[in-house]
Amino acid sequence: MKNKMNHKLTLKQTLDKLKGNELTLDELYSDINQSISEQNKELNVYLTLDEKSLEKAKAAATSPLMGVPIAVKDNYCTKDLRTTASSLVLEDFIPTYESTVSKKLKKAGGVVIGKTNMDAWAHGSSTETSQYGRTLNPRNTDYLPGGSSGGSAAAVAANMCIAALGTETAGSIRQPAAWCGVVGLKPTYGRCSRYGIVAMCSSTDSPGPITKTVEDSAILLNYIAGHDPLEGTTATLEVPDFTKSLDKGVEGMKIGYLYKDLKGLEEIRSIFSEQMEVFKKLGATVDVVDAMDPKHGVSIYTIVQRGEVSSNLGRYDGIRYGNDRSFFGDEAKRRVMLGTYTLSKGYADQYYNTAQKVRTLYIKDYERLFKEYDVLVAPTSPWYAKKIGATEGAAMFGELEDLLIEASSLSGLPGISIPCYKDEKTNLYLGMNIIAPMYREDLVIQVADAYEKATKWNSWRK
Amino acid sequence: MKTDNTNKNKYSLVCGLEIHAELKTNSKLFCGCKNDPFGAEKPNIYTCPTCLGMPGGSPVANKKAIEWTIKVGLALGCKINLFSKFDRKNYFYPDLPKSYQISQYDLPFCYDGVLETSFGPVGITRIHLEEDTGKLLHKTIEKVNSAGREAGLGHGKQVSLIDFNRSSVPLMEIVTEPDIHSAEQAKEYAKEIRKILKYLDVADCDMDQGGMRLEANISLAPIDKNNPSSKLSKLPNYKVEVKNINSFRFMEQAIDFEMGRQAEILNDGKVPTQETRGWNSVKSITFSQRTKEDSEDYRYFPDPDLPPIRYSRENIEAMRAELPELPAQKSKRWATEYGVEERYSKQLISHEIFANWLEESFKICVKEKIEPNKFAGALINKNIRVSHVMSSIIAVEEFKKLSQTDEVADDEIISVITDVISQNNDAVIKFKSGDTKVIGFFIGQTMRKLGKKVDNKKLGELLLNELKK
Secondary structure, eight states: OOSSOGGGOOHHHHHHHHHTTSSOHHHHHHHHHHHHHHHHHHHOOEEEEOTTHHHHHHHTTTSTTTTOEEEEETTBOBTTBOOOTTOGGGTTOOOSSOOHHHHHHHHTTOEEEEEEOOSGGGOOSSSTTOTTOOOOOTTOTTBOOOSSTHHHHHHHHTTSSSEEEEEESSSTTHHHHHHHTSEEEEOOTTTSOOTTBOOSSTTTOEEEEEESSHHHHHHHHHHHOSOOTTOTTSOOSOOOOGGGGTTOOOTTOEEEEOSTTOTTOHHHHHHHHHHHHHHHHTTOEEEEOOOOOTHHHHHHHHHHHHHHHHHHGGGOSSSSSSSOGGGOOHHHHHHHHHHHHHTSTTTTIIIIIHHHHHHHHHHHHHHHHHHHOSEEEEESSSSSOOBTTTTTTOTTHHHHHTHHHHHHHHTTOOEEEEEEEEETTTTEEEEEEEEOSTTOHHHHHHHHHHHHHHSSOOTTOO | OOOOHHHHHHEEEEEEEEEEEEBOOSBOSSSSSBOOTTTOSSTTOSOOTTTTTOTTOOOOOOHHHHHHHHHHHHHTTOEEOSEEOOEEEEOOOTTOTTSEEEEOSSOOSEEEEEEEETTEEEEEEEEEEEEOOOEEEEEEOOOOOHHHHHTTOOTTOEEEEEEGGGTTOEEEEEEEOSOBOSHHHHHHHHHHHHHHHHHTTSBOOOTTTTSEEEEEEEEEEEOOSSOTTSOOSSOOSOOEEEEEEOSHHHHHHHHHHHHHHHHHHHHTTOOOOOEEEEEETTTTEEEEEEEGGGOOOOOOEEOTTSOOEEOOHHHHHHHHHHOOOOHHHHHHHHHHHHOOOHHHHHHHOOSHHHHHHHHHHHHHHHHTTOOHHHHHHHHHTTOSOOOTTSOHHHHHHHHHHHHOOOOOOHHHHHHHHHHHHHHOHHHHHHHHTTOTTHHHHHHHHHHHHHTSOOOHHHHHHHHHHHHHO
């Protein structure tokens, strides 16, 4: 209770202090709860809070995660805790079951302190499609936090939790992490189970951590990854200890720098070229590489995702979840209509099936690049966070903001976004996206950790 | 409406069947819930988020159900797709909780097979695997509890309830080519499919409960008068689908009815409407349910929740090697190997375990110098009470006891016969006036008096001799 700043601790620091008896769960929860009560009204981060979280934390005190408070995106079904996916259709939905990832988190001693705001059904990159109001960017409240996991990224940035969980379909972890100046790790598709997570785009949805540091992401990923007998697309591969990838440096590694000369990235180019020097100083080689134009990624992602959305949302037919289809917001309706069209007889070949073929081309292009490079880096987002209200009249807002990520998401690749620059005037951050071959989260963590420790951009580093 | 002979000479039936059968795996097709919709004590007890279609439910394919489907395919001479997948068939119905059914679209597990019938071969177009739906129950409320009252329910209110015990139960669909040309052939084909599924022990095919469902696609083609036996050059330009048939007899009746109905329309120079019809088993008629003009678009696409399924040629060959000899082949072999008549074996071969037991028994019969055909006959006529849970040796023993005769001298028999004849004058008169059936009466009487077991044939001969005296 001395400094009342315990909410600002990283996950690693919190665990160390709890272990060393320098901190009690009462102190930790008192600071976190105060942080929430001071900021939640303005930022609109949490839609639902678990009143019993301290009680649950104490019960988990001897588990590896020792009862630390974790913010969880509201599309994870949490038993007995309301789950809305930020849609009014599920306004009163209290699941009777737990998603596999949150179950694993709880089993390891993490406590779901609350459910965070998001774009409704994860449709968007701003949280402005949430039917419970937008979340504001804690770094500068004139700006958006990004999305769809905007609430989780904001919860981390505003120290309203120790760490968070999000989900990504194409940018939904990394883009809000970049905009909020935090770390977002999107694991390989199939690394973490989708069971119990409200389905959006089943072929790319990937749950993952949003944290204060790369180390924190590695710790959380250790507990949430792994095969799930309840989910048919999870990999049966063994999960390595990701914290072993920390402090390894990048000496001798080959890094490919993507999209340097892409039109529209002029402003970010000079900042990024500077950051590449960091890797060179650390002993890695950095080459500018040519990759398949990411703009096709937007088209195929739009087609594939809308098609799957139209099918996945069909179950909310008004028979079982209280609120009927009239409660869908405009974005969901737009996506269902477009998806229904692209899957229709006579159009499926032209759209959905063609999109899947182009997807294969991206997969092959990455395979080619990864023959030469250990990891590929690029800006996470074309520029800083956008101002609130930016999505109005911009139906393709999310897709364009996620331009640089979509191709790799469609290919299933793991990636991380870490802060790599800060604009002192606006207090806003830029993110660097590091991607690696399938199931090589270890490489992503290794490179991100080395960069984070060699630079000043992470606001939790002294 | 019955098809009269003039119509029969004018039109030839063009019919294909779709047979749905629920597989009897332990668990459902895409989750670990128990697969026992008919045995469930209460509605909605064998359910989980996945088969209830709850948010975040995700399917995992049941390997056994897939292998059983392939097994049936191999038994029907199908080719097997080494690369296959599940697709989503999107449509709305209250018993379909996800708003899509996981089925197979363009890559079914099996295709291009054949089943021989006594009327000719029936081509199997495809066999695919899909999930069954929940079951809708339309009821009138009889009793209301307080919770019900609060929910606005009252006595006598009509409600529709959904039981999801059947949701996601594995359902195999076998589709034929339009190779069926008579109601009798349709029946024979369907019965043979049922026999094979039961024999392979993959389905119970309980028709009353919907464990096996029949659908017939029926149309008529004019017969070429100059060359009535010529093959159809092209299919008719319409098709009537009769759904929800739950017995072989109803299917036969439905096909006959449709032949009559369609012939009349064709006779008027019109074309029957392309539509789906139902079968009313009370009135023995089909009735229109839905016209095909507004045919639904199911927006099929590969289910992204389920990875594609791959088998190697070796996997398939291993499955083929494990395939048991099928009932029809076995009947033929038994006829040549053991002299067992096919009319017997066809009735007896119901299940692989029982068939193996039978063959074991036949072998013992041969060793014991008993005709296997007589043993089979005794089983059919239930002269011996045996079952496959007892050993074949004991069963054959039972049969031996039944057919064993005592050593009795002819003289002894004849003296009893003379007694019987002298005491039954009326019967003798009947016999002499040509009523040969009374011989059975004499045999029975003689046997009883004799108190010993003698060969029926021999006794009959002796009796005839005496009666004719």
